[in-house]
């Protein structure tokens with residue numbers, strides 16, 4: 017597999033430190049409000065990366081923090097007459113609910129900044145002893161970027177260029193800094209704010225220190241991938257690198273992955289423009305699988321444009337896949353065999369080796385007729401392209417196109433007298449392609465009537481030649497958005 021490394025600005029062959037283990041750290045949200053859809057993009061992208069690595073048989077340690085001490089949290093707590101802890105606990109809970117609805121696997125660890133303050137104090141003390149940090153009059157401790165020769169290496173910014181803006185800083189109240197890019201390691205306490213005792217006085221650690229203390233700690237000392245949105249490249253990740261490498265004199269992370277921005281109707285999302293969407297509101301209108309399909313339909317390093325119109329087309333695309341899967345399921349259930357297809361929430365194949373074994377069995381199987389063999393060979397070509405796309409810097413956009421191709425082939429070729437193993441093949445392949453991307457096929461959640469019961473009643477009415485009643489039931493279901501189709505195997509229904 018190749019991934020694009022922001023540090024080298026190149027696609028590189030992915031080789032973690034340990035052969036079968038990958039350690040990933042993804043910067044998590046600051047928990048003072050519901051997460052917005054811009055937060056959801058890195059969550060979905062790097063969860064997909066993780067799922068694919070697991071499919072490739074890697075053991076993945078996935079660490080993502082919650083920033084639970086910050087100016088915005090303190091402000092929100094003061095505004096709403098709650099403690100900062102009450103605020104952060106509430107929004108961590110809400111964030112986890114949204115993540116669950118987006119099928120984001122639980123992280124191996126979700127460290128909290130407030131629980132790691134002791135380690136951060138130790139880290140800052142060590143930077144001071146090594147001459148990389150200094151304390152100014154008001155009690156702020158800064159990192160001295162002039163001591164860091166490689167400062168700017170991740171963002172590929174030129175240090176002189178960075179220094180040129182120094183004069184602006186003079187008006188922001190940080191006029192005690194020695195260099196323009198020096199950043200806060202420790203903030204002195206302000207009246208009414210939560211604080212911690214430290215050798216440099218009462219206060220709290222700066223944001224950039226949080227991640228570079230927690231990432232190595234929870235990933236086991238060494239990082240393969242550090243990831244987040246591209247807005248974190250500078251200054252957040254640049255500052256993490258500067259601190260870590262100053263202290264430990266070894267590379268902080270082997271790879272740096274960043275997803276591109278998300279725009280709304282081609283404009284930057286912002287509260288002041290009135291185009292700010294929280295995940296919760298989007299999920300009230302669309303299934304989490306639709307949002308996931310939508311986000312993964314654009315490559316993660318390409319700017320993503322969000323609009324409700326585009327979400328509607330993602331919804332149609334999802335319904336197309338779902339109808340195809342449900343059709344195959346229906347054919348299998350009514351084929352006279354006692355096979356029940358697995359729910360497309362579970363992993364179809366535990367890993368790629370298991371899948372390859374299955375594929376070999378399919379290739380060797382001689383139960384298929386000529387037409388079926390031809391279809392299977394075509395599908396195999398699309399599976400190969402699907403994996404090739406994911407191996408190419410996690411190109412989920414191209415991988416999803418291959419899913420549509422297989423769906424199209426299945427729709428064109430499936431008949432009710434097909435071999436069971438052939439139908440199962442198509443079902444399992446589409447299921448595998450979806451579940452690697454974390455997209456599930458769910459039963460319709462918003463149907464509050466027992467469709468099967470009505471179908472049974474209608475069958476009964478038809479048996480008694482009461483066609484009027486049978487039609488009434490059909491029409492009633494139609495008003496509920498349920499369409500019936502009579503087939504030789506029985507009655508099929510779908511939501512319209």
Ligand SMILES: [Zn+2]
Pocket residue numbers: 042043044227252
């Ligand atoms: Zn971070």
